[in-house]
Ligand SMILES: O=C(O)CCC(=O)C(=O)O
């Protein structure tokens with residue numbers, strides 16, 4: 001059992017191994033350093049993974065942005081420990097609004113039609129506030145976060161650059177000018193990008209796992225995820241419709257565990273990537289439950305970076321020889337990214353503050 005007082009609760013060195021006897025998903029491992037070096041075979045593999053399931057491991061060794069993500073994620077989880085330890089009344093002063101920045105309390109969204117509440121807490125730290133002077137920030141942040149602003153800003157820049165590097169490669173494979181993604185994700189421009197610190201409680205019951213984060217596809221473009229304990233699961237079949245959903249998978253299949261891999265991020269594409277590519281790229285459906293086996297006795301932390309289109313970006317498909325025309329998504333008035341993301345998260349049953 002974890003010794004909470006003695007070690008704090010984010011203790012990756014003490015976690016028992018991920019069980020060997022449960023069905024895991026077989027994800028490709030792509031080396032970030034090879035991608036950045038222009039390795040053609042690695043670039044082919046990343047495109048294949050994104051057209052397929054929309055999930056892959058990204059090996060972070062051998063390049064500065066990768067090292068910042070590996071070391072930064074652990075340090076940010078420790079910032080999270082300090083934030084989540086604050087009294088609920090204090091955390092609720094930072095309750096998330098329409099843009100989803102700030103604190104999400106456990107139970108703020110539902111996991112099924114019966115209305116069972118989720119169990120994960122999040123603190124969503126806005127990219128734009130971390131990379132500007134304090135006087136220019138748009139929201140208040142707890143002292144625990146402001147004290148670590150340099151760490152968070154460095155992480156934002158590295159994770160954002162890694163996301164954009166992958167998107168640039170995907171663009172080329174689809175015959176799209178890589179500048180088309182870059183110009184929709186400029187780091188200084190306001191966007192829904194954020195670092196999410198998540199905390200899920202230890203497993204309450206062996207038999208019926210409670211849902212920490214219900215079934216969803218991410219609404220942004222690309223997500224860089226760091227986690228240490230199991231608990232993430234992907235739906236076995238890919239679903240590529242960027243449609244409103246009631247939070248349940250829309251094609252038959254089963255949940256498969258994603259085994260955390262040291263030194264690797266788990267990268268997945270979101271609905272915006274599917275929208276920009278008119279369905280060529282896949283947004284992988286996933287959820288989080290308590291970690292399997294003895295790992296489930298620990299509180300579960302993860303650090304997620306969401307790369308999202310700029311707020312005023314018009315959400316329509318990009319032009320390129322590899323991007324098909326037409327389909328239902330090409331009809332009707334396109335939304336801005338702000339409207340789009342609000343629509344996607346409301347569909348997941350999130351009770352928003354304003
Ligand atoms: O905690 C994880 O492993 C995944 C979290 C996630 O899917 C999300 O926050 O969108």
Ligand SMILES: [Fe+2]
Pocket residue numbers: 216217218286
């Ligand atoms: Fe997600």
